[in-house]
Amino acid sequence: MTALATFKGGIHPPDKKDIAKGRAIKEAKSPQRVVIPLSQHLGAPCKPIVSIGQEVKKGEVLGEPGGFVSAPVHSSVSGKVIAIAEFPNAMGRMINSIVIENDGKEEWTSLKDNPDYIKLSSDELREKVKAAGIVGMGGAAFPTLVKLSPPKEKPIDTVILNGAECEPYLTADYRLMLEKSAEIVEGLKILMRILGVNKGFIGIENNKPDAIEKMKDAAKNEPNIEVCGLEVKYPQGAEKMLISALTGREVPPRGLPMDVRVVVQNVGTALAVYEAARYGKPLIERAVTVTGEGIKNPANLMVKIGTLISDIVEECGGFKDSAGKVVSGGPMMGFALSSLDVPVTKGTSGILVIPKEGFVHAEEYGPCIRCGRCIDICPMGLMPSMLSILSEKGHYEDAKEYNLFDCFECGSCAFVCPSKRPIVQLVRLAKSLVKP
Amino acid sequence: MEKLFELFIAAALINNFVFTRYLGLCIFFGVTKKMDTSIGMSITFTSVMVISAALNWIIYKFIMIPLGLGFLEIVIFIGVVAGFVQAADTIMKKVSPGLYFKLGIYLALITTNCIILAVPLLNVSEGYSFIESIFFSFGAGVGFSLAMIIMASIREKLELADVPKAFQGLPISFIVTGLIALAFMGFSGLITL
Amino acid sequence: MADLKKEHELIVSVSPHIRDEETTSRIMWTVNLSLLPAFFLGFYFFGLKALFVTALCIISSVLSEYFFQKAVKKKLTVNDGSAFLTGLLLGMNLPPSLWSFNPFTIHVPIIGSVIAVVITKQFFGGLGYNIFNPALIGRAFVLISFPKAMTIWTEPTAAFLALDAKTTATPLGILKEDGLAKLIEVFGDKINLYAELFNGHRAGSIGETSVLALLIGAGFLLYKRYITWHIPISFLGTVAALAWIFGGKSPETGKMLLFAGDPLIHLLSGGLMLGAFFMATDYVTCPSVRKGQIVFGIGCGALTMLIRIKGGYPEGVMFAILLMNCFVPLIDRAMKSDVFGAVKEKKK
Amino acid sequence: MSNAENKISYIGLVKNGIFSENPIFKVALSLCPAVAVTSGVKNGFMMGIAVLFVQIMVNITVSIVRKFIHPKVRIPSYMFIIATWVTVTDLSMAAFARDVYAQMGLYIKLIVAFAIILTRAELFASKQKVTPSFFDGLGVGAGFLFALVIIGFFRELLGKGSLWGYPIINTKPLLIMILPTGGFFAVGILMGLFNWIGIKFFGGGGASGGGH
Amino acid sequence: MKELIKITANLVIIFVAAGLVMASVFAKTAPIVKIKKEQEETQARKKMMPDADNIIEAGKWEPYGKKGKYFEGKKGEEIIGYLISTYGKGYSSYINILVSVGKDMKVKGIGILGHGETPGLGDEIEQDYFKKRFEAKSLEQLEVVKVEGTDKIQAISGATISSRAVTSGVRESVKLLKEKYSGVTK
């Protein structure tokens, strides 16, 4: 194949990765206190198992999973629990969280190296993933254990590592792939072993040739693992698009990857899996890109879960004179923050600071002129124009005829819309008002 | 054969009953708010149209003319239509309750539609033969159905439009009909009748 | 920490946080721009009166939009360029002879513009909601209302002040009335006929005559991806095919001769190029899914040729597009886009 | 109307028929003639008179015979009464108003299918004495007449430049107004105007959805 | 059963009463219609040929398969001209024409009896200025041209098809009359 693997539709936003691309991942300063939400994942929140005043070590379990689709949370610092109360998260919701005063000792619970991890049985490996509280680090924070325990009637034959990082600005996955290539490949091997499959892909967008080189190099002795360059196009990293690009299989509407015998994990997740399997290290830190035209010193940081975003902004030199918007995540799908006093969670991939003059105000929008741009680019093959009009006029039920619930809110449609219509917002409104 | 085809096309498109003869408007505006009702009405209407036109032709030719009762055409034609509709209603209810449930509701409306009466009257005044009457009435039915289906699809789209308040509902529907009629003028002159 | 926030009032809005630079008004003004070559050729061939007619249409369109929106207290959107575009297209679709001193018919462009903008567009809610192409409704309305004024064509004199140019027939008019042989005779020979049709030295509406200039504008729009090939190509393709199949006439009997037509003449004359590239492609009044657009284009082409060959009127593009406009909501209903994953599933 | 048993204001009935329950602009029944015969004031007027006549006669007849008619055959009987009066009108116009009849004979016959007439017979005349039924018929018929004349006025003036056949202006300002498009436009715009006046000055609602 | 009888009686009474009303109105109006129709027709003919004091039907023919008639116009015993009704295939309808032809087989005048052409375009054929164009035309001159100042028939601009229809209708009539009567005259 000469053409790069890709999918139908998609957009080409300016990628802006140069801002943070060259900055190697460095350990962020350990904050004075961390706020660790008991719900950082999709699914049931955790039950706290510590009490106020209790001393905890780094890596100690703070909350036990509250159900099958759930994952434990651990302390990312050593110190004393000073509060268990509701704190706002990045989306502005109040979440029960545990606040720990950092004593600065960085004292770990037990952490043993087990170089023979690859020989462990898949159940033992699963247990490690579970204990480490690993959730998807690509954004949705879905508990990884669930993905790794497919029901019997859904056999899996392929694992895909998602290194697309198609969101503009973000470079954390890119840096991880450059700096931890071997570990990521190991992580993939563990995932393949857990699922008992012998086909692994690593998909990387073609605007990161050095990462592709690096990963190819790291995987050169692994005949079962294929590193593929992908066309640069948003949302190449969405799992359905990625699966289609790499395997040609299309996940049916409202279906899951496992319906086409695939499991998709982010490269960061693979790294966490490796660290959990080898050292038993729980997921207490993650790579975060701090970037945007509005931040003084862009960086890629390894941040402890629970660190407040205000601390990180400060560490990166603060805002240039006119920060207008701070986004948790990427510019296409991230959430604009109303307050900087919210913690980094397992799903926080980036902090993007956009200066006031740097973005289009979307408050004023026009009527849909039916130009069809959104229809052309919707990766899910939907008709966003109709979804937005129906929702705007209150015909929420009718929106279902236009496959409302197949929209994964990638934002491509709103990006291209010449009328600047808030399509994603309208879609979310409709979704919240009707039953699937 | 060509004459029959021309009659059909003329009745359906060129002299479309709604857009150029202004007939059947009450039902046209009444049922086209929703696509489902328009389709139901289309099927029912076209069938009743053809059958009652045939009945009326036979009655006119073999009963009214010989007896010199031509002047009773209005009473007789409307009576035949009403009687046929009533019979269809009863039979359908017995034979196919499913179909009755779908289309039965439209039957009652048909008696007060002027096309159903205009077609037999035109058949008489133009002196069409039996076969010609059938083609003419079938064309009329198809043309009316086409008009209703186009209109329903447009009105469903208009639900989503910002029409000024005073024009919502019937006024804008009249204007749409006027615009369609303007477009249908493009068919004028295709056939000389 | 806290003072950081105070210093900077944070703006909260939903994703996506970056937007493409394309805007509605940029699209509309670009389409206006791409019509300029054709308009200038019309100006060149028909002189000052072409300019007057077009300017009158533009001014009345923009003013109609302005006053209507004022009257119903809506947001003013006149500078988005769509009313300007409607006016420009309407002007380019009118015969230049509307501005001559005898008969004095300047109310025609004004009435056309008011009908286009107020009734066809604003009554339906303004930009984006209309069912019919405003410029074409405007033209159809005045054609029916003022049939004489609208069917007087003048010779392309290429003289600036040609206010009283000689009246003549359009190529399609000659083709319909007197046949191909006469048309070739009028233009000298066949090659010359094609050449004149291509560069626009012929009678016709102000902006429809020069195929060359229209193609330049259309090429620009295609390059900018403001329009796609689907409608124009299916439209033109259908016209060419049907012209070839049904457009021929036996010189002796005058009866139709199958597979003997001249597709080029039908492609190059009338308002076909203007219609196919600039009017059938109006976003608001064409289907939005590509498959639907192809159906729409084929429908336009078939109706155009039906009217040109069988109908009583030499040109059919305007009525063809308007008739297909009626069917757009139906096409849209029938042809939704294919949801990712759904098609493959069915095929299995 | 709901307090039908009480004393009924006859003038109120007539006003009702012309304005708040205008058969065309408000109730939206029997729309065809509103477009079909209104290309001129004269035709509109004649049609209006024909409907007025039929409506009054039907109302009176129904009111007289209402006690004798068996409830099971009520509707067919009413239809028959209507058809009879339409035939009478039709035959009379054929004899005495030949030039008008030549242009709109078909539509006169179609009065029999106008739902408004049956509706009034069924809703009003079948429950009321003769005098109120007469005034109800007068009101509805006058409302009809009023609508047709207004529409005809605009269409003829704009489309032909004349009124009642007499030239007013010596051009045809907007020929299209006497064609189908113009007819639909005229009714649509007048209806919108009526609604607008209703909303603006009386705070009322718009026309109903249309029946038949 | 009793009810059934009641209903039947009910309907029968209504039918009979209504039938009587209609029949009596018909009986009154039918003769009037007949007389008026004849009057109108003779008047129309008379208008076309005011000199004649007697116009009698001389035969039937079938232009485009429709019914046409022709008449001899007499003053005293002498034939002073002919009237013929005919059709022409127009834009959207068959145009019904009445032609008055002199003994010299030249058109004396035409009248349009009925048509369904487009108002404003085709219906200009009813206008006097157009009808006048046929006066004193011989068979050879009955041909449509689109230029001014012709001795043939100048088309109405924008309605060439309707103009042609009328012209060809008139031409066919004159042809027919020539066939029938050229022996008699000359």
Ligand SMILES: Cc1cc2nc3c(=O)[nH]c(=O)nc-3n(C[C@H](O)[C@H](O)[C@H](O)COP(=O)(O)O)c2cc1C
């Ligand atoms: C309700 C729900 C159930 C899911 N169940 C499974 C599952 O059984 N197996 C699996 O591999 N992934 C499962 N997923 C994970 C999704 O396939 C997807 O990976 C996850 O939602 C992450 O979304 P992202 O694409 O936005 O990161 C589930 C997701 C949701 C929302």
Ligand SMILES: Cc1cc2nc3c(=O)[nH]c(=O)nc-3n(C[C@H](O)[C@H](O)[C@H](O)COP(=O)(O)O)c2cc1C
């Ligand atoms: C529009 C969209 C774009 C995405 N882009 C990426 C991406 O570039 N990289 C990535 O790892 N995940 C991306 N995801 C999330 C993936 O769909 C998928 O959930 C993830 O790769 C699963 O891995 P995880 O469970 O390890 O996070 C995207 C999701 C959506 C809806």
Ligand SMILES: Cc1cc2nc3c(=O)[nH]c(=O)nc-3n(C[C@H](O)[C@H](O)[C@H](O)COP(=O)(O)O)c2cc1C
């Ligand atoms: C809607 C419409 C109605 C028309 N009606 C007539 C008509 O009734 N009679 C007629 O001769 N031409 C009518 N025409 C015009 C003819 O199609 C044709 O253009 C004309 O006869 C040619 O005349 P010209 O050579 O003078 O332009 C109509 C055109 C249109 C678009």
Ligand SMILES: Cc1cc2nc3c(=O)[nH]c(=O)nc-3n(C[C@H](O)[C@H](O)[C@H](O)CO)c2cc1C
């Ligand atoms: C490619 C393109 C073609 C257009 N064509 C027309 C046209 O033919 N007539 C018109 O009135 N407006 C046209 N417009 C302008 C605009 O879409 C139109 O006014 C809307 O129909 C008004 O709602 C066009 C716009 C674009 C972008």
Ligand code: SF4
């Ligand atoms: S934000 Fe999500 S989708 Fe985008 S690059 Fe990062 S992980 Fe991928």
Ligand code: SF4
């Ligand atoms: S897009 Fe649908 S499935 Fe995905 S998170 Fe939202 S509601 Fe759930």
Ligand code: SF4
């Ligand atoms: S947000 Fe939804 S509708 Fe819009 S492009 Fe993405 S998937 Fe399609």
Ligand code: SF4
């Ligand atoms: S991109 Fe915007 S304007 Fe264009 S069709 Fe989609 S919603 Fe409508």
Ligand code: FES
């Ligand atoms: S008057 Fe109601 S359908 Fe014609």
